[in-house]
Amino acid sequence: MAVSSASVSLPSYPDSDYAEIFVVRHGKTAWNSEGRVQGQADIELSESGRKQAVAVTNRLSSEPKIGAIYSSDLQRAFETAQIIAVKCGGLEVVKDLDLRERHMGDLQGLRYCELSKTNPIGYEALVSKDEDRELPGGGESSVQLFERCKSALLRIGRKHKGERAVVVTHGACIETLYKWANAKGSYAGKIDNASVAVFVLCGEDNWTLKMWGDIPWPSFPSMTIPIPVLHNPSFSNQLVTNSPHPDYAEIVVVRHGETAWNATAKIQGHLDVELNENGREQAAVVADRLSREAKASVIYSSDLQRAFETAQIIASKCGGLEVVKDSELRERNLGDLQGHVYHEIAKTNPIAYKAFISKNEDEEIPGGGESLVQLFDRSTSALLRIGLKHKGERVVVVTHGGFIRALYKWACPNGRPGKVLNTSVSVFHLYGEDKWTLKVWSDVSHLSKTRFLESGFGGDRNSG
DSSP, X not given: OOOOOSOOOOOSSOOTTEEEEEEEEOOOBHHHHHTBOOTTSOOOBOHHHHHHHHHHHHHHHTSSOOOEEEEOSSHHHHHHHHHHHHHTXXXXXXXXXXXXXXXXXXXXXXXXXXXXHHXXXXXXXXXXXXXXXXXXXXXXXXXXXXXXXXXXXXXXXXXXXXXXXXXXEOHHHHHHHHHHXXXXXXXXXXXXXXXXXXXXXXXXXXXXXXXXXXXXXXXXXXXXXXXXXXXXXXXXXXXXXXXXXXXXXXXXXXXXXXXHHHHTXXXXXXXXXXXXXXHHHHHHHHHHHHHTSSOOSEEEEOSSHHHHHHHHHHHHHTTSOOEEEOGGGOOOXXXXXXXXXXXXXXXXXXXXXXXXXXXXXXOOOXXXXXXXXXXXXXXXXXXXXXXXXXXXXXXXXXXXXXXXXXXXHHHOTTSOOOOOOTTOEEEXXXXXXXXXXXXXXXXXXXXXXXXXXXXXXXXXTTTO
């Protein structure tokens, strides 16, 4: 895999096999500010909501061409969509009733903080774990909301293959889409007004959550990371706060820089291969990026050279932070496949190759290699251990492609991670043993002005 010297540019359209859907929550309303339940009550934007809509418009107008804009027919969403449309080529806004907020029945118009007293029956239904339970007064159940929102997004995605579309909708709708993308119950966190999430829909039922909770309006001191150039179809424009919230740890997960073995498609696994010159340049660029973001308190690294050297380069640029070696952050042990060129292993070691491509996730690779389940358990345990130790802090973890892909599976069990490129950055928020959110996935915006194209990084399941 030779590194190209061509410059990187954003593609004009996604690949024709998928649709890229930017899902935007409407701007703020007076009822949002008052803490009132809106549901399908038709409330207009407040002045601050209109300002938020302008901010998200500026964000979306800087993306490659948007092909369509859909909106809930409720005023607060439709007005947000119209403001976006003006800046995005004057596109028509298509009203879609299926994008409405959850119908909250008798709870609509009441203050959230008073529901348990003012309408205890409705409140009991709202907090019930029975997802088929409808809200009194014609309100929807969680299942009804889920089916409506999921069907709407799939319908839009299938209609706009090869395009980018914007969908302006509501908080509960977006939360249920997150649950669709994270079936094992990860925590969506707060869905702010005018925040942006990006879903990629492939085929009839394959989808990936590529970016979550991007807030394009500064409600707190922040730093904007430039819009990245990513492997299709990933885009993000995260705002990085000066420090994480005390309730969670912010874990910035970085893949090591390129090695000679990455460049020649050799399987590395636990073999200790050093960075090549390209890898050191990549590490310097990601180090510069991280030095301009919110301050990290510590850097953890796999003890393998390619990761540890990347971590040291980052540390030198980030105030000389300590680098803590952690062998649990190593790449997957690939046993007898290590050291072989990937495209030759079907012939050179057919038994190990068969184990490697097996759909049995408990199957270990011959020669002491790990199964996918073993890798998953090790990766998630390591990240949880670090996150629980550093609540309220920002931490950098430098590790490997297979390890990071396992974390994606943890966050998005039904999604497809695509390539995890050398020095790509992913951000996880860990709230506790079972509450976590994937905030940024595989961002390589820092490499957009370098000569490194995607084809030069490796980054699929074979490269380590």
